[in-house]
Amino acid sequence: DAGITQSPRYKITETGRQVTLMCHQTWSHSYMFWYRQDLGHGLRLIYYSAAADITDKGEVPDGYVVSRSKTENFPLTLESATRSQTSVYFCASGRTNSNQPQHFGDGTRLSIL
Amino acid sequence: EDQVTQSPEALRLQEGESSSLNCSYTVSGLRGLFWYRQDPGKGPEFLFTLYSAGEEKEKERLKATLTKKESFLHITAPKPEDSATYLCAAQTGANNLFFGTGTRLTVIP
Numbered sequence: 468d469a470g471i472t473q474s475p476r477y478k479i480t481e482t483g484r485q486v487t488l489m490c491h492q493t494w495s496h497s498y499m500f501w502y503r504q505d506l507g508h509g510l511r512l513i514y515y516s517a518a519a520d521i522t523d524k525g526e527v528p529d530g531y532v533v534s535r536s537k538t539e540n541f542p543l544t545l546e547s548a549t550r551s552q553t554s555v556y557f558c559a560s561g562r563t564n565s566n567q568p569q570h571f572g573d574g575t576r577l578s579i580l
Numbered sequence: 581e582d583q584v585t586q587s588p589e590a591l592r593l594q595e596g597e598s599s600s601l602n603c604s605y606t607v608s609g610l611r612g613l614f615w616y617r618q619d620p621g622k623g624p625e626f627l628f629t630l631y632s633a634g635e636e637k638e639k640e641r642l643k644a645t646l647t648k649k650e651s652f653l654h655i656t657a658p659k660p661e662d663s664a665t666y667l668c669a670a671q672t673g674a675n676n677l678f679f680g681t682g683t684r685l686t687v688i689p
Binding site for chain 1: 584611612614616621622623624625626629631667669671675676677678679680681682
């Protein structure tokens with residue numbers, strides 16, 4: 468089925484470790500996005516990508532790294548995880564970055580101990 | 581400062597009891613107002629996009645409306661399966677998307 472898939476769905480790790488969250492979409496959308504969702508906050512944009520090899524920072528990029536070597540994949544890496552990065556992470560994709568809805572995966576729940 | 585505020589935070593309705601959810605926004609040059617539904621453990625699911633004041637869109641028991649300062653999501657005769665968190669998001673002229681914190685709707689049979 469076409470859609471957007473995130474893996475893993477759940478992850479527990481320790482502070483200081485590197486962890487990578489995966490995102491794969493089958494719609495061939497140009498744009499892909501990473502958000503985090505925390506209680507008391509709306510979804511906040513971490514990074515986005517307009518196309519392969521083009522990425523840009525969002526509202527809360529510190530501590531995160533992204534890459535996009537293929538249009539369909541957009542991994543998010545926490546290079547040295549901190550407890551403040553415990554959150555639910557959502558990947559989304561869209562045809563454009565303007566006036567078009569974004570379509571979301573089901574999220575990765577990440578706990579950092 | 582660009583901001584989106586949703587109210588109420590939580591709403592409990594009896595089945596069949598109609599109501600409205602509010603999304604107030606202050607953004608620079610609104611390009612679009614989006615409504616999403618989010619079920620527990622799932623990602624947001626797109627419902628509607630509204631582009632200009634006065635616009636309305638409907639889908640089953642849901643109707644979204646837009647003014648220059650706020651958007652409403654009207655729910656007519658809700659059913660238990662309408663229970664979810666409803667998110668709104670406003671896109672600015674600079675293409676930044678700001679999300680509200682959502683309204684958690686519970687419909688009691």
